[in-house]
Amino acid sequence: xxxxxxxxLGGIFTTVTMSIGMVALxxxxxxxxxxxxxxxxxxxxxxxxxxxxxxxxxxxxLIDEFAKERRLFAPADTIPPLIKQAFISAEDKxxxxxxxxxxxxxxxxxxxxxxxxxxxVRGASTITxxxxxxxxxxxxxxxxxxxxxIILAARVEEALDKEKILELYxxxxxxxxxxxxxxAAAQTYFNKTLSELAPHxxxxxxxxxxxxxxxxxxxxxERLLARRNFVLREMNENGYxxxxxxxxxxxxxxxxxxxxxxxxxKADLPPRDYFTDEIRRQLSENFGEGEFFTGGLxxxxxxxxEMQPIAANALRRQLEQYDRGRGIWQGTGKxxxxxxxxxxxxxxxxxxxxxxxxxxxxxNQWYPAVVLSIxxxxxxxxxEGVPEDADGHFIPAKDAQWARKxxxxxxxxxxxxxLGDLVSVGDVVLVRRMTADADGSFIRWTLRQxxxxxxxxxAMDVDTGRVIAMQGGFSYQDSVFNxxxxxxxxxxxxxxxxxxxxxxxxxxxxxxIVVDAPIEINTPQGVWRxxxxxxxxxxxxxxxxxxxxxxxxxxxxxAQEVGxxxxxxxxxxxxxxxxxxxxxxxALGSQETTxxxxxxxxxxxxxGGERVQPTLVDRVQDRYGRTVYKHDERICNDCQMxxxxxxxxxxxxxxxxxVMDPVTAYQLTSMMxxxxxxxxxxxxxxxGVPTAGKTGTTxxxxxxxxxxxxxxxxAGCYIGYDQPKAMGRGASGGGMCGPVFQRFMSQAVKxxxxxxxxxxxxxxxxxxxxxxxxxxxxxxxxxxxxxECFRGGEEPVFGITFDGGFAMGADLPxxxxxxxVAKQVTTSTGKKAVVGPKASFGTLSSGGLY
Numbered sequence: 001x002x003x004x005x006x007x008x009l010g011g012i013f014t015t016v017t018m019s020i021g022m023v024a025l026x027x028x029x030x031x032x033x034x035x036x037x038x039x040x041x042x043x044x045x046x047x048x049x050x051x052x053x054x055x056x057x058x059x060x061x062l063i064d065e066f067a068k069e070r071r072l073f074a075p076a077d078t079i080p081p082l083i084k085q086a087f088i089s090a091e092d093k094x095x096x097x098x099x100x101x102x103x104x105x106x107x108x109x110x111x112x113x114x115x116x117x118x119x120x121v122r123g124a125s126t127i128t129x130x131x132x133x134x135x136x137x138x139x140x141x142x143x144x145x146x147x148x149x150i151i152l153a154a155r156v157e158e159a160l161d162k163e164k165i166l167e168l169y170x171x172x173x174x175x176x177x178x179x180x181x182x183x184a185a186a187q188t189y190f191n192k193t194l195s196e197l198a199p200h201x202x203x204x205x206x207x208x209x210x211x212x213x214x215x216x217x218x219x220x221x222e223r224l225l226a227r228r229n230f231v232l233r234e235m236n237e238n239g240y241x242x243x244x245x246x247x248x249x250x251x252x253x254x255x256x257x258x259x260x261x262x263x264x265x266k267a268d269l270p271p272r273d274y275f276t277d278e279i280r281r282q283l284s285e286n287f288g289e290g291e292f293f294t295g296g297l298x299x300x301x302x303x304x305x306e307m308q309p310i311a312a313n314a315l316r317r318q319l320e321q322y323d324r325g326r327g328i329w330q331g332t333g334k335x336x337x338x339x340x341x342x343x344x345x346x347x348x349x350x351x352x353x354x355x356x357x358x359x360x361x362x363x364n365q366w367y368p369a370v371v372l373s374i375x376x377x378x379x380x381x382x383x384e385g386v387p388e389d390a391d392g393h394f395i396p397a398k399d400a401q402w403a404r405k406x407x408x409x410x411x412x413x414x415x416x417x418x419l420g421d422l423v424s425v426g427d428v429v430l431v432r433r434m435t436a437d438a439d440g441s442f443i444r445w446t447l448r449q450x451x452x453x454x455x456x457x458x459a460m461d462v463d464t465g466r467v468i469a470m471q472g473g474f475s476y477q478d479s480v481f482n483x484x485x486x487x488x489x490x491x492x493x494x495x496x497x498x499x500x501x502x503x504x505x506x507x508x509x510x511x512x513i514v515v516d517a518p519i520e521i522n523t524p525q526g527v528w529r530x531x532x533x534x535x536x537x538x539x540x541x542x543x544x545x546x547x548x549x550x551x552x553x554x555x556x557x558x559a560q561e562v563g564x565x566x567x568x569x570x571x572x573x574x575x576x577x578x579x580x581x582x583x584x585x586x587a588l589g590s591q592e593t594t595x596x597x598x599x600x601x602x603x604x605x606x607x608g609g610e611r612v613q614p615t616l617v618d619r620v621q622d623r624y625g626r627t628v629y630k631h632d633e634r635i636c637n638d639c640q641m642x643x644x645x646x647x648x649x650x651x652x653x654x655x656x657x658x659v660m661d662p663v664t665a666y667q668l669t670s671m672m673x674x675x676x677x678x679x680x681x682x683x684x685x686x687x688g689v690p691t692a693g694k695t696g697t698t699x700x701x702x703x704x705x706x707x708x709x710x711x712x713x714x715a716g717c718y719i720g721y722d723q724p725k726a727m728g729r730g731a732s733g734g735g736m737c738g739p740v741f742q743r744f745m746s747q748a749v750k751x752x753x754x755x756x757x758x759x760x761x762x763x764x765x766x767x768x769x770x771x772x773x774x775x776x777x778x779x780x781x782x783x784x785x786x787x788e789c790f791r792g793g794e795e796p797v798f799g800i801t802f803d804g805g806f807a808m809g810a811d812l813p814x815x816x817x818x819x820x821v822a823k824q825v826t827t828s829t830g831k832k833a834v835v836g837p838k839a840s841f842g843t844l845s846s847g848g849l850y
Contacts, residue, residue: 049073049171049181050294051623055276057305058468058618062269064276068293072183073623076167080195082240083182084166086206089234092127096162127169130209175205176212177258189217189256191265199241200249203231204256217256225254271359273312274472274482275303279616281482286629287620296623302466302616302631307459307748309361311469314743315457315717316362318736319474322719322727323451328412329403331449332356334428336370341426347372347382354428357450357477358384364433366448369393371427377418381445383431395419395431395445419447450474453727455719456483457740458599459748462606462714464632465614469715469744470596481722488592489718493550494696494705494733495576495589495598497605497668500547500555502570503562504664510544510671510788511773513801514554514561521584530556530588533697540801542773544671544786548679550695552588559587561802573659574601589696598707599716605668606692606709608758609660662760667789669757672708674770674786681706684738687745689754695733700726706737708745710754715741763789766796774798 052067088095175185185205186194192201207215207227215224229250236246255261279301284292291297340350351370360366369381377397386393397418404412405422416422423429434446451474459469472482481487503512516538521528532538532552546554559567567587568580576593580586600614613631620629638650672692676685680695685708693708702724707716717737720727727736767776770786775798790796 047168051296053292053295053297055279055299055301057301057303059305061305064272066280066293069180070178070184071180073171073296074183074194076163079170082199082202083194085235085240086202086231087170089238089240090206090231091209093238095127098126128165131165131169173209174212175208187265191257191262199245200228200232200252203228206231217258221254273476275470277480278482278485298621299617300619302468302618304468307469310747311457311459311744312471313362314740315455315471316474318740319451319453319455320362322453324402327403329405329422330452332428332430335426336428338426341372344388351384356428357475359477360475364435366430366432369429369431371423371425371429373425374420377420379419379423381431393445395447399447450478453719454483454722455717456595457717458484458595459713459715459744460599460603460614462603462709462712465600465603465612467614467616485594485596488594489703489720490592490698491589491598491705492696492698492703493589494694494707496547496555497672497694498571498574498576499559499567499587500543501660501664501668502567503558504667505661506562508543509790509796510542510667511768511798512543513540513773514543514546514558515801516541516551516554519553519556542770544674544770547671548674550680555587556584559584574604576601595716595718599714602707602709603714604659605665606714608662609658609665610654611657611659663762663789663791666760666763670789681734681738684734685742687749689749690756697732701731702726704731704733704736706733706741708741710749711757712754713748713752715745717741762792764792766790
């Protein structure tokens with residue numbers, strides 16, 4: 001009997017032992033099988049998580065940030081213990097004890113799954129396992145993934161210390177509201193740094209990893225509060241906070257930015273605009289989009305925070321002035337269904353979802369509003385962000401009497417007598433406060449609209465190319481298309497300085513005489529008869545007067561004399577074009593370019609002819625603070641010194657390429673001063689300091705320009721419809737862009753100053769008659785007298801007249817012929833000349849730009 005019992009027990013022991021062995025062998029086989037092809041965990045040791053790239057102004061103010069995942073990286077040693085303790089209590093109380101996996105947690109989860117027949121499957125992942133899931137594996141709920149998690153977790157625990165693992169977790173975890181990592185989440189929910197968080201706020205954040213959408217601070221407030229208190233209790237039980245602190249923190253209400261308890265960090269950020277978006281575009285091209293959005297770059301922009309709003313206001317004022325003068329109402333085109341206007345809550349919710357610009361500040365901030373009712377020509381409106389009052393907000397009938405509405409047949413209706421002639425109930429409109437000039441007191445609400453006509457403005461430092469202000473349209477939120485850098489437009493007569501520069505460098509002088517007389521050119525499209533804007537002809541005229549008065553016929557003859565290939569080489573050297581087609585119409589600015597390129601080219605006139613590389617960025621640093629890009633490459637040995645003597649400025653040595661002779665640059669600048677003082681910009685530009693510039697107006701005023709400069713700042717503007725069309729009689733570069741330049745530069749001069757343009761040592765001054773080009777005595781004076789710079793060592797020749805080789809009415813092949821055969825023609829002087837392909841202008845016809 002005894003032997004039987006022993007035999008029986010031995011059998012049981014053998015069976016159990018073999019079963020255990022089989023189970024162990026099976027488990028070992030499973031782990032071996034799944035552990036063969038796992039991703040390497042070694043990369044985690046050098047992992048750098050995607051982080052926000054931030055842009056700062058020249059004054060050090062944060063102005064924008066870009067990220068695919070909004071994350072602020074926080075090294076483990078900068079994360080307060082309180083934050084670590086909160087997450088450990090919520091997610092993995094045995095974190096510092098286990099080897100990457102928690103068998104007790106896995107067992108408890110398995111029991112719950114069996115008990116509920118799979119309906120309640122809860123995670124039992126440790127923080128280390130969650131790191132594996134987030135970095136190396138997928139997030140699916142399968143046994144296979146869990147096994148892989150355990151294997152990798154065990155390996156990582158051997159390779160990395162606990163603090164490094166916790167650092168990876170706390171920086172990678174998604175915590176809702178597009179916030180990744182605890183540092184970004186602290187800013188998103190509380191507008192605080194990690195060190196400023198209280199225990200209940202740390203517990204708030206630690207409640208979110210499980211399912212951020214299920215614990216939304218507004219929609220699921222009570223659920224989040226219960227979870228927060230659970231985390232606080234765990235912190236107390238784990239000995240991280242005392243009983244007294246637990247009671248105090250648990251009694252705290254659930255507060256967050258989303259509930260309006262704290263100001264959002266976004267309130268300190270200005271609305272995204274053309275400047276920062278252009279930085280994104282350029283740096284994404286230079287560094288790669290992935291690096292820009294995830295590399296944690298720190299970008300120091302060139303923008304001047306004080307001048308940028310002035311630039312935006314100057315352009316917007318002119319665009320709105322033109323739009324109000326047209327008197328055509330187009331509105332926003334957005335409406336809210338009438339059934340959503342019944343209560344204030346419903347129309348406010350509906351209005352907040354409507355996409356209309358909210359970044360316009362012109363005289364006062366513009367607000368989206370909805371028309372609630374119309375009575376007797378007045379309109380009652382509900383305004384976003386403005387509380388209702390007892391009487392409501394109204395726009396009076398007289399505020400609509402400037403406009404006409406375009407009818408369904410495309411024609412314009414009669415001038416409005418009240419708001420009902422322009423808008424209907426439910427229409428979404430833009431409004432602003434009308435205030436008294438004297439004291440800013442409120443008068444009434446007034447109806448506004450984004451103009452159909454658009455434009456752009458750029459201002460930069462003439463020596464460094466640093467762009468201090470850029471406005472790419474009326475409103476970035478209305479249209480993100482940056483017309484300063486992306487719009488290809490005809491520059492018109494603002495291109496003429498490059499024709500004159502090529503002539504001055506070719507031996508001509510400001511006193512050289514060129515004939516201003518009619519020209520006829522046969523083209524496949526018919527006879528081209530370019531003309532001056534005045535429709536008059538002035539005969540032999542000095543170059544100076546030609547550019548001051550923007551004479552087209554002189555410019556064409558001059559371009560023919562010099563050669564369009566030479567003109568093209570100058571335009572390309574200055575960066576206006578990559579390849580200027582050598583056709584005569586392009587001497588009048590027919591080929592398209594951008595405002596950005598034109599302004600940077602004018603900067604080289606202003607600085608004496610040295611190369612300028614325009615830039616929106618001074619410096620870029622990587623996430624570790626290392627400088628990876630610096631714009632200014634000039635040499636400044638004095639800048640390395642600890643201090644300089646009082647009143648002594650550091651000496652900066654220019655190593656830039658020279659693109660133009662300094663005498664030519666000064667001659668051209670002097671002639672362009674005449675444009676401002678006596679020429680086409682004299683009525684609108686008057687800064688009180690030496691100023692040079694050039695207007696430009698294309699056929700039918702489809703594009704109008706003005707680009708000008710002082711001794712240190714160059715600025716330019718263009719205005720035109722996105723789909724080019726005539727802007728009507730009276731539209732001109734001087735009349736429309738001149739005031740924009742004047743408004744901006746009058747403030748820029750106050751800040752940056754302005755002085756005389758630098759005179760090259762090689763200049764010798766001779767007084768001439770600016771109308772006839774004749775040499776005058778040194779003592780001559782009067783409105784017709786100008787002191788002209790001539791090159792030293794060269795004896796100026798007076799009295800020679802150039803006509804470009806044109807005989808009026810001659811059949812000159814100045815178009816792109818099919819066979820491009822050169823022809824011999826007789827010039828007005830009776831000489832023979834060969835006119836070949838270089839004298840063609842293709843299928844373009846300027847028709848007379850000015």
